[in-house]
Amino acid sequence: MTYDREHRRLAWCVALLLRHAPDTVVTGLLDRLDPAVRGYLCRDEPLAPSAVTLLLRHGSAEDRRRVAANPHVLGRPLPGLPGVAVYAARPLPPADLRGTVTAELSRLRPAPVPGPDAPPPAPGAADAVRPGDPAEPAPLTSGELVALLRGHGARRPRVPLALLRLPREPLDHELVVREHARRPLPAGSVEALLLVGGLPPEVCARLLDTRTGSSYGPGWHRPAVRAVRTGRLTCDELVAAVAPAHRALLLGALTEPAGRRIRSGLRWDLTEQAAYRAALHRVLAPALGADPLRWAELLRRAPDFPGTLPELAASVAAGPAAGPPTAPAAPAPGPLGEPLRRAVAGLVPPAPAAPAGPERELALAALGVPNAMGDRREDVRWVGACLARELLSGTDVTRHKAPAAWALDEDHWLADLDPWDTFLGDDAPADPAPRTRARALLAARDEADRQLTAALGADVDAWWRAALVLPEFIGPLPELLAGVTEGGSVPGRP
Structure with missing residues (x-):
C-alpha cells in the first residue's frame, strides 16, 4: 500500500x-x-x-x-x-457542393479534344461528382485540391473537410507547403488539413506560417488551437512556428485583432492558455529578462515584424544595431495596438511588490503554514477571500504557499474554477469572482514558469531531482529550487 x-x-x-x-x-x-x-x-x-x-x-x-x-x-x-475517426465517418459531400466542385474542376482541367470518331457525350455526363459513378472524373490531384481549398474555408472547416472526402491522389506535402507559402490558405482549410490530412509535424508547423497574408479572417486562431488540441504540435513547437510574430503574442491572450476576447467556438481553455503562455515565457525570458526597455522594444517592433517570435526576440536582444528585418513585412492588419499591448503586458515579469501592510504580512505568513486554517476547504475559502480583496495574488501563492506541491496544484487553493471562463478583460460580466480566479491561476502558473525555468533550465537531471523531492517537501517552491540547484540538503527529505 x-x-x-x-x-x-x-x-x-x-x-x-x-x-x-x-x-x-x-x-x-x-x-x-x-x-x-x-x-x-x-x-x-x-x-x-x-x-x-x-x-x-x-x-x-x-x-x-x-x-x-x-x-x-x-x-x-x-x-x-x-x-480523426469522427471526421472520416462524415457523409459524402452534399449534391450542391458536388455540383460546385464539378463546375470548378471544369475550369481547372482543360476539356479533352474529341477525335473525329469519338461518340457524342451522353446526356448528364457532366453532372455532380458521385464516387462510383461511371461518369466520375479522375481523382483530384494535389494542385486541384489546393485550388479548391483556397476557394473555401474562410470561416469554418466544414466544406474543406467535405472536399478532403472526395476521391483524390495522395497529398503532395511539398506542393501544399509551397502553395501556402506563396499565398496562405484560408484558416478553415488549414484546420481541415490538420484534422484529416495525415500531415507530419514539420508540415503542420509550416502551415501556421502566414507571413505572406494580408488579413486575419474571423477564425484566424483556429488552426493554432487545433494543432495543439489534436496532438499535432506541442506548445513550444507552435510558438516557434507561428508567423508573423504578433500572431503568436495574440494567441497568448486569444484576442481578436479588434480587441474583443474570443469567448465561443474553438479556443483555449485556461489550462491550455497557461501552457501556451509558459512556452512564450521560455522564448521571451532569456532574451528580454525583466528589462522594461526591451519589452517596450518588443511591443514596438511586433506589428511589422514578418518572422517568428523567436526571431523577433533575438532581434530585440541584439539591440538597435541589428536593424530591421531584411524581408519586408506586410502591413499589420487591423488596429493591433491595444490588443498587442494587453497581450505583452500579460507576459512582462511583475514589478517588485510594494511594502506590505500588517494584514498582508499576516496573510503571506499564513500561506507558509500547511493547513493554516484547519482543513483544506477552509484554506481554499480563505485564499479565495484574500484574492477577492486583492490582499493576495496568484504570484504570492506560488512564492509563499507551503508545501510547494500544493502551491503548484491550484486544487489546493483555488475552488470552483471554470476552465472555459477565459473572459479576463475589464469589460467582463458583472460577477468578478470567475475573472479573479482565472487571473489568479494564470498569475500563479506564470510565476512558477519563471522560477522553474530560471532555476532548472533545460537540465533534465535537475528537473528529475525536483520531482523526486517534491512529494515530501514541506517548504515553499523557492526553497525547494534552492536546495535542488545548490546541491545541499533539502528540508523535509531524509
Missing part, C-alpha cells in the same frame, strides 16, 4: 512539473518513470497539452490506451475519444 501511494504521489508531482517543462525535459522525465508511475501519470493525472502530444508521438500503445481513459484529457485523437 505504501509503495502504491509513493507511485501515485510521484506521478502527481511529475504531472505538476510537466506543466512548466520544455519539450526536451518532458521527454526526458517520461523516459525516467518506471511502468507503475508512468501508468498512474497517463491514466489519472491532468496532463499538460505538450505531454499528451509527446506521448502520442513517442509513447507505446499502452500509453495511448491509458491516456484515452484519462478523464482530464479531452479533444485529442485517442482511442475512444472524438478525433
Whole structure:
C-alpha cells in the first residue's frame, strides 16, 4: 500500500512539473518513470497539452490506451475519444457542393479534344461528382485540391473537410507547403488539413506560417488551437512556428485583432492558455529578462515584424544595431495596438511588490503554514477571500504557499474554477469572482514558469531531482529550487 501511494504521489508531482517543462525535459522525465508511475501519470493525472502530444508521438500503445481513459484529457485523437475517426465517418459531400466542385474542376482541367470518331457525350455526363459513378472524373490531384481549398474555408472547416472526402491522389506535402507559402490558405482549410490530412509535424508547423497574408479572417486562431488540441504540435513547437510574430503574442491572450476576447467556438481553455503562455515565457525570458526597455522594444517592433517570435526576440536582444528585418513585412492588419499591448503586458515579469501592510504580512505568513486554517476547504475559502480583496495574488501563492506541491496544484487553493471562463478583460460580466480566479491561476502558473525555468533550465537531471523531492517537501517552491540547484540538503527529505 505504501509503495502504491509513493507511485501515485510521484506521478502527481511529475504531472505538476510537466506543466512548466520544455519539450526536451518532458521527454526526458517520461523516459525516467518506471511502468507503475508512468501508468498512474497517463491514466489519472491532468496532463499538460505538450505531454499528451509527446506521448502520442513517442509513447507505446499502452500509453495511448491509458491516456484515452484519462478523464482530464479531452479533444485529442485517442482511442475512444472524438478525433480523426469522427471526421472520416462524415457523409459524402452534399449534391450542391458536388455540383460546385464539378463546375470548378471544369475550369481547372482543360476539356479533352474529341477525335473525329469519338461518340457524342451522353446526356448528364457532366453532372455532380458521385464516387462510383461511371461518369466520375479522375481523382483530384494535389494542385486541384489546393485550388479548391483556397476557394473555401474562410470561416469554418466544414466544406474543406467535405472536399478532403472526395476521391483524390495522395497529398503532395511539398506542393501544399509551397502553395501556402506563396499565398496562405484560408484558416478553415488549414484546420481541415490538420484534422484529416495525415500531415507530419514539420508540415503542420509550416502551415501556421502566414507571413505572406494580408488579413486575419474571423477564425484566424483556429488552426493554432487545433494543432495543439489534436496532438499535432506541442506548445513550444507552435510558438516557434507561428508567423508573423504578433500572431503568436495574440494567441497568448486569444484576442481578436479588434480587441474583443474570443469567448465561443474553438479556443483555449485556461489550462491550455497557461501552457501556451509558459512556452512564450521560455522564448521571451532569456532574451528580454525583466528589462522594461526591451519589452517596450518588443511591443514596438511586433506589428511589422514578418518572422517568428523567436526571431523577433533575438532581434530585440541584439539591440538597435541589428536593424530591421531584411524581408519586408506586410502591413499589420487591423488596429493591433491595444490588443498587442494587453497581450505583452500579460507576459512582462511583475514589478517588485510594494511594502506590505500588517494584514498582508499576516496573510503571506499564513500561506507558509500547511493547513493554516484547519482543513483544506477552509484554506481554499480563505485564499479565495484574500484574492477577492486583492490582499493576495496568484504570484504570492506560488512564492509563499507551503508545501510547494500544493502551491503548484491550484486544487489546493483555488475552488470552483471554470476552465472555459477565459473572459479576463475589464469589460467582463458583472460577477468578478470567475475573472479573479482565472487571473489568479494564470498569475500563479506564470510565476512558477519563471522560477522553474530560471532555476532548472533545460537540465533534465535537475528537473528529475525536483520531482523526486517534491512529494515530501514541506517548504515553499523557492526553497525547494534552492536546495535542488545548490546541491545541499533539502528540508523535509531524509
